[in-house]
Amino acid sequence: MTERVRVAVLAGGPSAEHEVSLQSAHAVLDALPKELYEPVPVIIDRQGRWPVELRRDQVDVVFPVLHGPFGEDGVVQGHLETLGIPYVGCGVLASAVAMDKVAMRRAFLAEGIPVTPGVWFTEHEWRATIDSWGLVKSLDWPMYVKPSGLGSSIGISRVTSMEELRAGVELALTHDRLVIVEQEVAARELICGVLGGHDFPEASLPGELLVPGDWLDYEAKYLSNAEIATIPAVLPERVAEEVRETSLRAFRAIGGYGLARVDFLYEEESGRLYVLEINTMPGFTARSVYARAWAESGVPYPDLLRRLIDLAFARSRQVIARSRHVTVRSGK
Template sequence: MTERLRVAVLAGGPSAEHEVSLQSAQAVLDALPRDLYEPIPVIIDRQGRWPLDLRRDVADVVFPVLHGPYGEDGVIQGHLETLRLPYVGCGVLASAVAMDKVAMKRTFLAEDLPVSPYVWFTRHDWDTATDHWGLVKSLDWPMYVKPANMGSSIGISRVTSMEELSTGVELAFGYDRVVVVEQGVNGRELICGVLGDHDTPQASVPGELLVNGDWLDYESKYLSQSEIATIPAVLPEQVAEEVRMLSLRAYQAIGGYGLARVDFLWEEGTGRLYVLEINTMPGFTARSVYARAWESSGLAYPDLLRRLIDLAMARSGS
């Protein structure tokens, strides 16, 4: 038998998505096929302290199962590049572009991908504006206020008045110095998994997220007991095909590698599809929509893990 690959599974970390990451990482640790891999759990604490030092030849490949700033935004990816360790998922630039909602939208717009109307401003712009309405007047209500860098709906508000907008903006500034305000799209939420290298990535069957209430806040994403998605989504074939094509284009627009999940809003009445965002390390348990979308496309969770590790090794030339 050949040597098993030592896979360091990074979990936790200082982002607000620490808990979500622990769940994702546990699922990866449980499912890594033991005949091929020796899993090494590496739980990074909320202060960013590591339990072991990856410089000491302890791992052959790293699986950063980290969500949000620090783990999903290119910081860890850059660190692993300096250590010359192969790692799963997107590289530095793709991770950084995907994590920053302003950079992401600019990238999508430059590649003619459909994005809902939005504005962005800094803490300084907001504090010095004589008229806050002037900053958002190009948009219609409801609006979504978001910190530029975050995930899991943390720091996001749906607002329907200037008063709510002000409260939402203050909340969002608690997470980032840049805030994005988007025009609300009244649509169904679709997702699509992308897997593969830069040049020939593949798209999974689309899924649909079930929204209870107005939108998917943190609680409905992680704490609700109800079924969260329909996979595959029940859609006209041509919409499903467009979702898959747009997902591949969004992935290639950021220079994706390994994996990403692309999220959409589909306005059924007008038939318009908007790319909401791309996540380079989406929720990653076996019950997460990314894994389920691949399972439903014929790739079981342990095989998905194997595919991702193969891609990591192929990129580094190992």
């Protein structure tokens, strides 16, 4: 019998998305084909303490199902690279860029990828400004106020007045020192999954988020039993293809690897498509729109996990091959 691959599934962590991470990890642990893999749950507590110290001789690959700061922002990825352990998902740079909404928008703008109108400022700039309106005057109401480095709709407010704006900024500043304010666009919310390496990533069928009320908040995403997405989305073929092509462009713009979910706003009247954000470790819960999009595209959940793990090993082999090549050329 072939020895099973030991897969350490990292979950929890000190970010505000701790509970979301646990939900994702449970789904991954349950779905890993047991004939191929030996799951090793590693739950990091809210203070950032690890139950064990990972070593290359203990596990073969790591599946970091961590969301938010310290898990999705390149920190854990860098740690795993220093340990020499293969891991699922984007590398240090792509994770960091995608986690920071300001850095992400800059990367998209540099590549000509359309984004919604928005501004950003630091806590110092907010405190030092007498006229708060001056920071956002280029935008129209309503607006969304977001901490730059967080996900899962945590710390986000929809605001329609200066009073609400001030409250929204103060809330966002409890999560991050950098705040981004985006103008609301009356549009359909679409998603598209990306899967693959640097060279030939693939895009899934697009899906559409079903938004109750004004926007899809944390409770609607993770605590409600209501259906949150239609997959595949009902779209003209031209728009569906544009979503898929733009998803791949966004993935390449941040240097993505392994997986990502790209979120869009689609203005039907004008035909405009905006990239809202890219998530390098989207939710892997049983209701995950990323997993559902790939299932509808012909990749069932267990196969999706297997492909991601294979990609992790492939990148590790490439890194080893490059390091040997450099050593030989340097004469060491």
